[in-house]
Amino acid sequence: MSMVSGRDEPRGHAIRLFTIWGVLSVLAVVLVIWVLGPQLPPGSMTVQAHGQTGANIVLTAVCVPIALLVVVFFGYSLVAFRSRGLAGDGPPIHTNGRVMMIWLASTVVIVLGLAIWGSWELLPEQTGAGGGAGPAPIYKPAGARAALPIQVIGEQWLWTFRYPTYGGVESQQLAIPAHRLVAFHVTSLDVTHSFWAYKLGVKADAVPNVDNIAYVDANDTGTFTIRCAELCGLWHGHMYTTGLVLGPSQFAAWITKTRKQYAFSTHLLPPFSTHYFPQPQRRAG
Amino acid sequence: MTTAAIAVQPPVWRRLMGFNALTGTVLGVGGFFLGQWIGHVVTTGVDSQVGTDQNDVALILGYLFAVAGFLIGLGFANYPVQRMLGRPAELPREQAGGVGRYFTLNTDHKVVALQYFFGVLFFFFVGGLNAMLIRVELLQPTEHAWQPGNYLTLVGLHGTMMIMMTSAMMLGPFANYLLPLMIGARRMAFPRIEALTFWLVPAAGLILLSTIFEEGFPTGWTGYATLSDQAHLGMDSYLVAFALIAISLTLVGLNMIATVITLRAPGMTWGRLPIFVWGTVATGILMLLAAPVLVMTMSMVMLDRTVDTSFFLAPAGGSPYLYENLFWFFGHPEVYILAIPGFAIVLEILPVFCRKPLWGYPLAVAGFLGVTLLSFFVWQHHLFVSGINADLRPFYMLTTELISIPTGSVFLNGRGRIWGTGWRST
Numbered sequence: 183m184s185m186v187s188g189r190d191e192p193r194g195h196a197i198r199l200f201t202i203w204g205v206l207s208v209l210a211v212v213l214v215i216w217v218l219g220p221q222l223p224p225g226s227m228t229v230q231a232h233g234q235t236g237a238n239i240v241l242t243a244v245c246v247p248i249a250l251l252v253v254v255f256f257g258y259s260l261v262a263f264r265s266r267g268l269a270g271d272g273p274p275i276h277t278n279g280r281v282m283m284i285w286l287a288s289t290v291v292i293v294l295g296l297a298i299w300g301s302w303e304l305l306p307e308q309t310g311a312g313g314g315a316g317p318a319p320i321y322k323p324a325g326a327r328a329a330l331p332i333q334v335i336g337e338q339w340l341w342t343f344r345y346p347t348y349g350g351v352e353s354q355q356l357a358i359p360a361h362r363l364v365a366f367h368v369t370s371l372d373v374t375h376s377f378w379a380y381k382l383g384v385k386a387d388a389v390p391n392v393d394n395i396a397y398v399d400a401n402d403t404g405t406f407t408i409r410c411a412e413l414c415g416l417w418h419g420h421m422y423t424t425g426l427v428l429g430p431s432q433f434a435a436w437i438t439k440t441r442k443q444y445a446f447s448t449h450l451l452p453p454f455s456t457h458y459f460p461q462p463q464r465r466a467g
Numbered sequence: 468m469t470t471a472a473i474a475v476q477p478p479v480w481r482r483l484m485g486f487n488a489l490t491g492t493v494l495g496v497g498g499f500f501l502g503q504w505i506g507h508v509v510t511t512g513v514d515s516q517v518g519t520d521q522n523d524v525a526l527i528l529g530y531l532f533a534v535a536g537f538l539i540g541l542g543f544a545n546y547p548v549q550r551m552l553g554r555p556a557e558l559p560r561e562q563a564g565g566v567g568r569y570f571t572l573n574t575d576h577k578v579v580a581l582q583y584f585f586g587v588l589f590f591f592f593v594g595g596l597n598a599m600l601i602r603v604e605l606l607q608p609t610e611h612a613w614q615p616g617n618y619l620t621l622v623g624l625h626g627t628m629m630i631m632m633t634s635a636m637m638l639g640p641f642a643n644y645l646l647p648l649m650i651g652a653r654r655m656a657f658p659r660i661e662a663l664t665f666w667l668v669p670a671a672g673l674i675l676l677s678t679i680f681e682e683g684f685p686t687g688w689t690g691y692a693t694l695s696d697q698a699h700l701g702m703d704s705y706l707v708a709f710a711l712i713a714i715s716l717t718l719v720g721l722n723m724i725a726t727v728i729t730l731r732a733p734g735m736t737w738g739r740l741p742i743f744v745w746g747t748v749a750t751g752i753l754m755l756l757a758a759p760v761l762v763m764t765m766s767m768v769m770l771d772r773t774v775d776t777s778f779f780l781a782p783a784g785g786s787p788y789l790y791e792n793l794f795w796f797f798g799h800p801e802v803y804i805l806a807i808p809g810f811a812i813v814l815e816i817l818p819v820f821c822r823k824p825l826w827g828y829p830l831a832v833a834g835f836l837g838v839t840l841l842s843f844f845v846w847q848h849h850l851f852v853s854g855i856n857a858d859l860r861p862f863y864m865l866t867t868e869l870i871s872i873p874t875g876s877v878f879l880n881g882r883g884r885i886w887g888t889g890w891r892s893t
Contacts, residue, residue, distance in 0.1 A: 256881075259888075263888050264889070264890055264891070266891075272821050272822045272889055273823065273888070274824050275823065275824075276824055277827045277828070282827060282830055285876070286872070286876065289872045289875045293868045293869055293871060297865040297868045304860065314852040314853065315854070317854065321857070372693065373787075374787050385852045389787055390787065391781035391786070392781075392788075392854050394853075413687045413689075413691070414694060416685060417615070459781075
């Protein structure tokens with residue numbers, strides 16, 4: 183085979199290898215950005231989800247050439263450098279300082295670049311990550327003070343949503359207004375749950391005695407699913423419901439209707455608090 | 468000759484007597500009931516235990532006494548007792564041959580390695596069987612093969628078998644077998660401890676499996692408090708088994724490091740160690756530093772469940788975050804406990820087929836040690852949305868990305884080795 187004749191010309195092999203890798207990488211990056219990219223989760227229902235989709239596209243576009251380098255390298259070596267029959271030992275190369283330095287320098291640059299970029303993405307001007315950021319987030323989006331607070335209460339095994347600025351009404355249905363910053367205050371009454379509204383780009387653990395805040399700013403109206411993402415016991419899989427993103431006037435109508443519907447029970451609820459002190463539950467469920 | 472051989476061969480029942488796995492099992496079962504009885508006696512009048520339908524104190528004491536009985540039956544008490552009676556400290560000169568030796572306390576490193584190999588493989592297949600049973604439930608969305616609680620237990624058992632029972636999957640068989648051969652030693656530094664690390668594995672595995680007789684556990688393999696605190700008796704099986712495995716891992720790490728430090732042959736300097744030995748040292752450091760945290764964490768959950776402490780109970784002043792931090796402080800190094808020996812084995816095998824020396828030996832060593840160091844600083848990336856210290860997210864993002872530098876250098880070693888060689892598949 184022609185490849186065998188080329189064994190003594192490492193430069194020729196290197197040029198061939200990097201040509202294959204370069205062509206494949208350009209193709210793959212184009213495909214990632216323009217074909218796969220728009221399909222990547224979690225979509226663009228909210229500003230936060232849109233930002234996460236963008237981050238997913240960037241990370242995939244950076245990772246694919248690196249993965250291709252490893253795969254193409256091994257694939258090429260397996261094909262090009264195989265010897266059949268009784269060949270002698272391979273060249274006793276112990277190391278190559280220049281290759282090592284180039285590799286270390288490039289991995290350091292990529293890694294530090296991604297870390298700096300990732301931290302910058304968390305900054306308030308960049309809309310935050312949509313994840314639960316604890317009781318006192320230092321990265322607050324603009325207008326966080328005027329955000330609509332909605333409390334998400336997890337318990338075995340259902341979600342309850344409380345609207346403190348609307349008389350503290352509680353509902354099993356979550357509805358949020360579009361084009362308005364919403365602050366989810368996630369807490370739990372018993373064990374650790376995780377409030378996961380995938381299409382909103384929001385995931386925040388619900389922990390007893392903790393007020394875990396996540397901000398979201400919806401672009402489009404529509405429905406989204408809510409799941410529990412932390413194994414919480416027997417009916418974990420049933421902590422599943424559908425939420426609504428409504429237009430401003432629809433939301434006003436919905437909240438008025440809900441307040442009227444639950445007026446009989448709202449005044450019986452405990453006063454609103456960022457977290458509640460339930461009794462310790464042992465051997466339940 | 469043959470008649471003489473037959474004449475000295477004792478009958479089967481006589482050969483089964485003595486210190487072996489059979490005696491250990493008998494004493495273990497006896498110890499279990501003794502511990503349960505003591506547990507019931509000491510909790511008389513304690514409403515949080517006897518006032519409910521389950522007595523965690525009795526079950527945990529039962530398990531601990533069962534382990535003690537099992538180890539005594541195997542002969543682990545013989546040496547300390549003999550030392551107390553003034554006998555000299557020495558290893559047994561001759562050990563039994565044949566298949567029977569794999570069911571006894573044996574201080575031969577190759578025997579322990581094979582015990583590990585088949586022992587861990589057994590639990591590996593049990594874990595695989597659990598996965599099959601999970602798939603059986605998922606065949607149909609509307610028809611159910613298992614009760615909901617049993618299904619959750621299967622999920623937890625599968626994860627626990629695969630992560631915790633196979634933690635020593637790589638080091639147990641391969642390092643115990645190859646490490647002394649590679650550094651020119653005749654044995655490991657602590658042969659009795661080496662045997663103990665293996666025999667804790669079947670003890671933990673059987674205790675974990677016994678959860679199916681105690682209504683199982685609902686938490687999956689991570690065992691998050693507070694869910695673990697409200698769970699049924701089967702949770703105690705998980706806690707005791709995981710603590711035993713963690714003790715075993717700690718001792719494995721200790722034994723590996725001590726062997727490499729003290730028992731290298733003359734001339735086998737640190738710079739000449741085979742790369743698999745370096746991988747073993749790195750993994751040993753991980754085990755020695757990470758696993759004791761797990762022993763403590765499991766003990767704290769046991770205390771919460773038995774004597775009503777409140778380490779992890781939010782309403783009583785504790786925090787579920789504490790459990791998450793402690794668990795993942797072990798849980799992330801655990802990833803590398805499984806991965807580094809695999810990397811090291813690949814780097815050891817590649818040069819054989821490439822017929823070429825190791826490429827970039829110092830880089831590979833630095834890679835292993837770098838992964839070891841950094842893996843203790845990344846655990847909160849499992850908890851990014853938990854609400855713990857959101858201001859630390861950039862730090863954990865940085866460390867998590869930094870760890871790909873040493874990992875990448877290990878990949879470079881593999882690639883440097885295969886480049887330009889005439890590799891052969893035979």
